[in-house]
Amino acid sequence: MLGLAWLHALAWGPWTQALLLFTGAYLTFALRFIQVRRLPMALWCVLHSPKAGGDIPPFQALTTVLAATVGTGSLAGVATAVALGGPGALFWMWLTAVFGMATKYSEAVLAVRYRTRTAHGYVGGPMYYMVRGLGPRARPAAICFSVCGALAAFGIGNMVQANTVAMVLGGSLSVPVTLTGSVLTVLVGLVIFGGLKRIGTVTSLLVPLMAALYIAGCVAALVRFSHRLPMALWQIFHGAFSGTAATGGFVGAGLGRVIQTGLSRGIFVNEAGLGSAPIAHAAAMTQNPARQGLVAMSGTVFDTLLVSGLTGLVIVSSGVWTTGISGAELTALAFQTSLGPLGALVVVISVVLFAGSTILGWSYYGEKCTEFLLGRAAVLPYRVLWTAAVYVGSLLPVGTVWYASDVINGFMAIPNLVAVLLLGRIVVCETRKGVL
Numbered sequence: 001m002l003g004l005a006w007l008h009a010l011a012w013g014p015w016t017q018a019l020l021l022f023t024g025a026y027l028t029f030a031l032r033f034i035q036v037r038r039l040p041m042a043l044w045c046v047l048h049s050p051k052a053g054g055d056i057p058p059f060q061a062l063t064t065v066l067a068a069t070v071g072t073g074s075l076a077g078v079a080t081a082v083a084l085g086g087p088g089a090l091f092w093m094w095l096t097a098v099f100g101m102a103t104k105y106s107e108a109v110l111a112v113r114y115r116t117r118t119a120h121g122y123v124g125g126p127m128y129y130m131v132r133g134l135g136p137r138a139r140p141a142a143i144c145f146s147v148c149g150a151l152a153a154f155g156i157g158n159m160v161q162a163n164t165v166a167m168v169l170g171g172s173l174s175v176p177v178t179l180t181g182s183v184l185t186v187l188v189g190l191v192i193f194g195g196l197k198r199i200g201t202v203t204s205l206l207v208p209l210m211a212a213l214y215i216a217g218c219v220a221a222l223v224r225f226s227h228r229l230p231m232a233l234w235q236i237f238h239g240a241f242s243g244t245a246a247t248g249g250f251v252g253a254g255l256g257r258v259i260q261t262g263l264s265r266g267i268f269v270n271e272a273g274l275g276s277a278p279i280a281h282a283a284a285m286t287q288n289p290a291r292q293g294l295v296a297m298s299g300t301v302f303d304t305l306l307v308s309g310l311t312g313l314v315i316v317s318s319g320v321w322t323t324g325i326s327g328a329e330l331t332a333l334a335f336q337t338s339l340g341p342l343g344a345l346v347v348v349i350s351v352v353l354f355a356g357s358t359i360l361g362w363s364y365y366g367e368k369c370t371e372f373l374l375g376r377a378a379v380l381p382y383r384v385l386w387t388a389a390v391y392v393g394s395l396l397p398v399g400t401v402w403y404a405s406d407v408i409n410g411f412m413a414i415p416n417l418v419a420v421l422l423l424g425r426i427v428v429c430e431t432r433k434g435v436l
Contacts, residue, residue: 004403011410017263020273023417024099027106030428035101035297042294043301055121058295060200061284065277065296067203068157068361069270069303070211070354075347076328077269078311083326085261086253087232088239090312092262093269097304100272101297106420106427108296111278112289113430120376121196124282126275126416127372133423141415142372145275148412149369155405157362158386159393161355166394168328172348181394184356189387192363196283199360206360210353211307217346218310221338225317232317249324270304274409275416276365290434293427314338359390 028035046059056064081089107126114132115124127142162184169175191202222229235244239258246252253261271277277296286292311331315321318334325333328351335343363386370382393401420427 004400004407007407008403008410011407011414012264016410016414017260017267019417020103020267020413021096021099021263023273023421024096024101024103026421027102027424027427028099030424031102031105031431034105034431035098038294039298039301042298045291045294046298055196055283056200056285057204058284058286058292060204061280061292062295062299063203063207064196064200064280064361064364065299066207066211066303066361067357068276068280068365069299070207070307070357074269074303074307074311074354075331075351077265078308079315079328079330079334080326081261081265082312082315082321083250083324083330084253085258086239086244086250087235087312087316087321088237088241088244088253088258089262089265090236090309090316091240092259093266093312094305094309096263096266097270097272097300100266100270100304101300103272103417103420104270104277104300105293105297106424107273107275107278107416108281109289109293109427109430110420110423111282112284112286112292113426115282118376122283123368123371125279125368126419127369128282129278129423130415130419133426134419138419141419145412145415146369146372148408149276149279150366150373152405152408152412153362153366153369154386154389155401156409157366157405158359158389159396160402160405161358161362162390162393163396164328164355165352168348168351172344177395181391184359184394185387185391187356188359188363188390189383191360192367192383192386196280196364199364203357203360206353206357210350210357211302213353214307214346214350215310217335217339217343217350218314221314221335221343222310222317224338225314228317228319229313232313235316236312248322250322251324266304268406269308270300272300273417273420274413276362276412279365279368280361288434289430293431293434 046062081093110129110133111124114129115122116128127146130138130142162181165184166177166180169180170177191198243255243258244253281292281296284292315330315334318337320330320333320337332344332347335347339346366386367379367382370378
């Protein structure tokens with residue numbers, strides 16, 4: 001475990017976080033703050049992008065991505081940030097999201113620009129824009145990214161999520177773990193064996209439903225604590241620049257810890273720069289890379305600024321962030337404090353839907369990474385293994401698997417960020433061509 005901790009520090013240390021922030025800041029200025037200038041157009045493009053030249057509508061590409069990002073990180077990740085860094089960490093999470101929008105935009109632009117059409121549809125993502133955009137010398141980086149993506153998918157995108165669903169249903173509703181594992185395995189198999197089009201169809205229905213349910217729960221909780229909202233906002237912005245003193249079970253956090261916690265959790269929630277999202281955006285029905293970039297950019301508004309932002313406000317306004325607990329348990333306590341048993345039920349249902357959707361989104365990411373490495377013949381065996389891993393994950397403790405997957409995610413992000421920076425001029429050119 002010590003070796004794993006060392007690798008985690010290497011993969012997600014200050015240099016990686018600096019690279020993530022630098023990439024987002026550089027692209028923000030190079031694209032003249034496109035996330036601010038073109039946000040209304042981005043939201044319009046989500047529903048009105050032309051449907052030509054791809055495999056699934058742009059909206060379904062977005063919901064496939066959101067299925068993977070609006071996961072347990074939106075509940076547990078935000079709670080962990082507040083528990084470790086105090087309310088001020090939320091401000092730095094939001095700042096990461098703002099810069100991350102430019103990164104997400106650029107990743108999707110490159111994914112569509114360098115995607116490849118095969119007999120089975122369009123394929124793209126970091127491994128393709130590395131090889132096609134930077135040339136043969138980038139193939140080792142593309143292979144590294146694909147190996148990490150395929151491995152991480154089985155951990156953080158599959159077994160961890162299945163285990164979360166089983167533990168939540170078992171602990172809250174006394175549902176047998178074997179029953180949860182069996183039902184979840186069958187449902188996942190029915191979807192992923194239908195390929196991307198079925199995944200896109202399911203996520204286009206599931207993501208809006210689960211988002212609406214969770215957002216409604218958040219709004220109800222905030223109405224209950226509306227008198228505390230001004231103080232909660234003051235704690236967030238004051239703590240962002242001064243740190244947070246020890247109070248209750250909260251041990252206190254200096255300014256450095258507040259910033260570091262907010263940045264790292266923000267990256268975990270929205271996955272901007274990780275390289276996963278462009279794999280789905282590459283299959284979108286569009287002939288304009290810049291338009292799909294806008295669609296991709298809007299995803300960060302939903303997963304970090306809206307869903308995660310509301311989660312953070314509920315936790316801070318409820319006052320339970322000082323209790324010393326963390327993760328999904330803290331989120332559940334915040335909802336229960338404001339809405340009683342109904343609040344706890346909202347969290348249970350949300351965790352199940354969020355985790356289940358993450359399994360679908362990440363199945364496609366891992367499949368395309370595997371296909372890049374081993375060819376189309378590997379797709380069917382991959383789907384069989386993926387479905388089996390859902391059942392295994394629901395039965396076995398996967399704490400170490402989660403930690404190892406987080407390490408591998410870091411080694412995905414590094415080559416992707418370097419490639420995006422090197423191809424930044426192409427992003428600017430495609431943006432100008434797209435009349436943006």
